[in-house]
Amino acid sequence: MDNINEQFSLIYDQYIDKIYRFVYLKVNSQEIAEDITSKVFLKGFEAYKNQYQTPNTQHPIQNPGAFLYQIARNAVVDHYREKGRTPVVSADASPEIADPGESAQEKAILSADINTIKKSIKKLKQEHQDIIIWHYLEDMPIASIGKLLDKPAGTVRVMLHRGLKELKGLINES
Amino acid sequence: MIQITQKQLIEQLKTLKEIEPRKEWALLLKSQILAEQKAIPVSVKIKKTIPVPFPEKKAKSIGIMDILSSVFFQRKLAYAFTVVLFLIVGVFGFAINTVPGDLLFPVKKITEQSQAALTGQTSLKQEVATLNSRINDLAQVAKDGRTDNIPSAISEINTKASELAKNLKSNLVNDPQTIKEIANSLKTLADVPGTDLTANPDVKDLYQAVVQSQIADLEKTTLTDEQKNALAQAEDLYDQGKYADALEAILLINK
Numbered sequence: 547m548d549n550i551n552e553q554f555s556l557i558y559d560q561y562i563d564k565i566y567r568f569v570y571l572k573v574n575s576q577e578i579a580e581d582i583t584s585k586v587f588l589k590g591f592e593a594y595k596n597q598y599q600t601p602n603t604q605h606p607i608q609n610p611g612a613f614l615y616q617i618a619r620n621a622v623v624d625h626y627r628e629k630g631r632t633p634v635v636s637a638d639a640s641p642e643i644a645d646p647g648e649s650a651q652e653k654a655i656l657s658a659d660i661n662t663i664k665k666s667i668k669k670l671k672q673e674h675q676d677i678i679i680w681h682y683l684e685d686m687p688i689a690s691i692g693k694l695l696d697k698p699a700g701t702v703r704v705m706l707h708r709g710l711k712e713l714k715g716l717i718n719e720s
Numbered sequence: 721m722i723q724i725t726q727k728q729l730i731e732q733l734k735t736l737k738e739i740e741p742r743k744e745w746a747l748l749l750k751s752q753i754l755a756e757q758k759a760i761p762v763s764v765k766i767k768k769t770i771p772v773p774f775p776e777k778k779a780k781s782i783g784i785m786d787i788l789s790s791v792f793f794q795r796k797l798a799y800a801f802t803v804v805l806f807l808i809v810g811v812f813g814f815a816i817n818t819v820p821g822d823l824l825f826p827v828k829k830i831t832e833q834s835q836a837a838l839t840g841q842t843s844l845k846q847e848v849a850t851l852n853s854r855i856n857d858l859a860q861v862a863k864d865g866r867t868d869n870i871p872s873a874i875s876e877i878n879t880k881a882s883e884l885a886k887n888l889k890s891n892l893v894n895d896p897q898t899i900k901e902i903a904n905s906l907k908t909l910a911d912v913p914g915t916d917l918t919a920n921p922d923v924k925d926l927y928q929a930v931v932q933s934q935i936a937d938l939e940k941t942t943l944t945d946e947q948k949n950a951l952a953q954a955e956d957l958y959d960q961g962k963y964a965d966a967l968e969a970i971l972l973i974n975k
Contacts, residue, residue: 551754558750566741580741584749591753660739663732682733710726717732718723 550595557610572622586618612694666716674709819857821872851880855909882922888929902930918964927963934970947973
């Protein structure tokens with residue numbers, strides 16, 4: 547790789563689908579998902595190039611994937627904060643989240659099953675959502691998720707189990 | 721109601737992998753992000769510290785469709801730019817042949833002003849050139865028999881003549897060439913069939929300014945007896961308000 551642009555281009559190609567999917571499952575529409583994903587990569591690129599412009603930086607980006615996921619998590623939280631609503635409050639009290647942004651086209655693309663899971667995932671705790679998405683959709687090993695969340699692998703495994711159980715209950719209820 | 725099992729749930733979760741961003745959006749976003757900064761060379765030392773993100777999966781290579789799609793978008797942009805360029809050139813090209821009263825005439829005026837600004841013409845020379853152009857427009861309109869355009873052409877001449885007269889009165893012009901040019905323009909105007917503007921106040925003002933300037937200039941010059949007589953005659957005509965005739969007499973002296 548001869549320059550930062552080429553490096554980031556590869557990172558972009560590797561993560562665009564994953565980050566978009568991660569965001570899309572947490573928000574209400576394709577438009578919002580695209581908007582947030584754009585912000586994530588713009589911010590990611592800024593940080594990525596800045597680490598080379600200031601070589602003495604204290605925390606160079608060791609894992610671009612983890613870095614992008616972290617930006618995406620924060621961006622989603624910011625999005626809901628700006629909107630003045632919280633998508634998930636607790637595992638016990640899960641408010642119904644309106645889904646006004648879904649177009650007919652989106653509905654056609656997503657099958658009924660996918661829609662049900664998507665809606666149910668949104669009702670989970672944020673950490674449970676993240677772990678389920680990373681592990682089952684992105685095939686991320688438990689150890690990598692642990693590093694990402696700064697938690698021991700055992701804790702992640704327990705959270706994954708609880709999240710899955712809760713999700714199963716939500717889907718069976720619906 | 722059929723209860724979903726954990727295995728079925730995991731299977732269904734994996735179907736969510738079908739969710740993908742729109743290809744064109746992803747390509748556009750990538751080009752926008754990377755266009756923000758030109759290539760920055762990375763030193764070998766820094767390169768060594770770059771880890772391969774999530775080594776379990778190899779980076780997705782850019783497919784042929786991605787490249788084609790990218791080229792298509794660039795071409796679309798280039799075509800749009802070319803079309804706009806052709807339209808602009810076409811409008812300006814077409815506007816050159818317009819006359820007052822035509823739809824594109826304002827474009828011609830803008831072009832003339834831009835040309836004058838680019839060539840660094842003085843305000844007076846620019847006004848003379850514009851007046852000349854408007855008189856030629858009137859001559860063309862009269863020749864083509866486009867009666868609808870004549871009032872607009874005359875109005876344009878009046879405006880320019882008034883501006884030029886004011887300029888001549890406020891600044892004494894010592895450049896005989898410029899005055900001669902104005903005089904020739906006025907003669908051309910007088911020769912346009914069916915449009916006698918000598919009685920028009922703005923044009924009359926311009927005649928007066930030119931004659932006044934010429935008389936002042938000739939009074940300072942050494943003249944032969946014959947020329948002195950012609951000048952006296954021109955002064956008489958000027959006093960009588962016959963500025964067009966006075967200008968004719970002055971032009972004879974200058975010959």
